[in-house]
Amino acid sequence: MKLDLARLPVVEGVVAFLVLMIGVTFFFAFKATSGEEGQTVSSFPTSSASSPAASVAPGGTTVVLHDNKFDPNEITVQAGTTATIQIRNDGKSPHNMHIAGQGGDFTEDFCTGSADPCSNPNRVKSGETATLAWQVPNSPGELNFRCDFHPQEMTGKIKIQ
Numbered sequence: 656m657k658l659d660l661a662r663l664p665v666v667e668g669v670v671a672f673l674v675l676m677i678g679v680t681f682f683f684a685f686k687a688t689s690g691e692e693g694q695t696v697s698s699f700p701t702s703s704a705s706s707p708a709a710s711v712a713p714g715g716t717t718v719v720l721h722d723n724k725f726d727p728n729e730i731t732v733q734a735g736t737t738a739t740i741q742i743r744n745d746g747k748s749p750h751n752m753h754i755a756g757q758g759g760d761f762t763e764d765f766c767t768g769s770a771d772p773c774s775n776p777n778r779v780k781s782g783e784t785a786t787l788a789w790q791v792p793n794s795p796g797e798l799n800f801r802c803d804f805h806p807q808e809m810t811g812k813i814k815i816q
């Protein structure tokens with residue numbers, strides 16, 4: 656009898672240990688499951704935010720408008736082709752892109768009533784984009800371009816080759 660009584664606490668201890676281990680197992684299993692759920696929820700914004708990308712026409716020239724300069728301020732186009740220039744205003748002020756006419760002069764500000772090539776729209780607001788589709792002259796040469804809002808400081812050159 657004394658031996659049996661001595662064994663009882665051992666058995667109780669083993670049972671208590673097993674119950675504790677099962678409890679711990681369930682606790683961590685639950686924790687792991689809720690952790691996985693948390694990961695799935697948090698992965699939603701990352702996967703959906705990766706879709707929008709900068710859309711630039713393949714092969715086209717991109718010119719970025721800043722306050723107050725063109726980047727790049729020197730571009731090269733092929734004579735006799737139709738050049739499509741993608742324009743994006745990264746500055747805070749409105750800008751535009753106005754290429755001088757074939758005589759080398761800027762005919763009118765903002766190309767009103769003239770045949771000078773201008774960005775479309777001709778007033779590119781902050782954060783907005785525009786395009787300039789231009790029938791490049793057949794003979795090689797050089798033409799100036801400028802922003803009509805800042806005609807003195809915001810200028811550039813186009814090389815026709």
Ligand SMILES: [Cu+2]
Nearest residue numbers: 750802804805
């Ligand atoms: Cu400007």
